[in-house]
Each structure stands twice: as C-alpha cells, then as structure tokens.
Amino acid sequence: MVKSEARRDGGQRLLIVGPMTLSTEAHWRERLLAVDDAQGDMELDLSGVSDIDAAAIQLLVRLRQRARGASRRLCLLAPSTCVHEALDFCHLSEFFEIPRAARP
Template structure:
C-alpha cells in the first residue's frame, strides 16, 4: 500500500485574519492523510504570531501521530520571521527563490 503524502499550502497570508480557515484546512489535510505531510509556504506574503502558532500546531499534530512535517519551501517573509525567532532549525526548509530583477 502506498502512503499518501499531501501537500498543504498557504495561499493567503498567515495572519490572524486567515488563521481559522487555514487551521481547519491544514488539520483536515493532516487527518485525511496516511503518511508524512508536506507544507509549501512559498506563497506567503505576510506572517504574524498567529501564523507562527499554526506552524507549531501542525508540527505538533504531525509528530503526535508519528509522522513528519516536511516544509518544501518558504517565502522570504517566512524565512525572515523564523530566523528572527531563532526557529529556522525547527522548520528547516528551502527558501523560495525570488524573481530576478534586471538591472536598468
């Protein structure tokens, strides 16, 4: 039997304004999956402490069920917050590449 590894996304900002909807979607995705969970945060424009709490919640719930949370990409904003809070190692993930800007 092949284990399903869903990829969860944050299409909106990870802020207090979107926290409840994202929490519900992420926990449903976690509980419906059979294997490890993949999280893509490359599209996050803003993140606040509510978003950080969601990351901790998803990580804790995955570990409690014997699975891993694999973050495949983070936006520069998420990477900066994790570094500021000294949590980069807890949520190690490749940083999303920023579009190249041509010099004028």
C-alpha cells in the same frame, strides 16, 4: 488559497498562497488541521505566502507537534522570504524540517 494533492506514499502536499495572519488564521487552521488528520507525511509549500504573523507561526508549531506525536513528518517547502524571516526571528528555523535547497 490552499491547493492540496495526495502523494503516492499516502502523504499530502499543500500549496499555500496569500497571507497567513490573525485575520486568516481560522481559515488556515480549519484546512490544515483537516489535512493533518489524514494519514502520512505532510509537505507545505509556503512559496506563495505573502505575510505571516504569530498566529500562523503558532499554527505551524502545532502542526509540527501533532505530526511528531503521530510519528509523521511535516516538511516546509520553499518558504517565502517573510516566512524565513519570521522563523528566524522566533528561532524556529531548526525546529522545522526545511530542505537545504529551500534555505536562503
């Protein structure tokens, strides 16, 4: 499930719930890249992610690179434990903007 809301500054905040894995990657890619095409910064609330794999990590990296290329921000809000573990394992925790309060 993806719940999207526009922010007052023109950015987007998305709540992602469920697995982000190879079997769901096409679904997430379609939805996230569509929102990424909008103007403004993007915040991804990953608190509801129940499972994540390399396909989803690759998608997040792609979103981060697209945002950077467009001089926009991509912020990961409240990553679930599995997201934190996957980012740490891939040495990507510092690559993404994750507010201090959201870090373990």
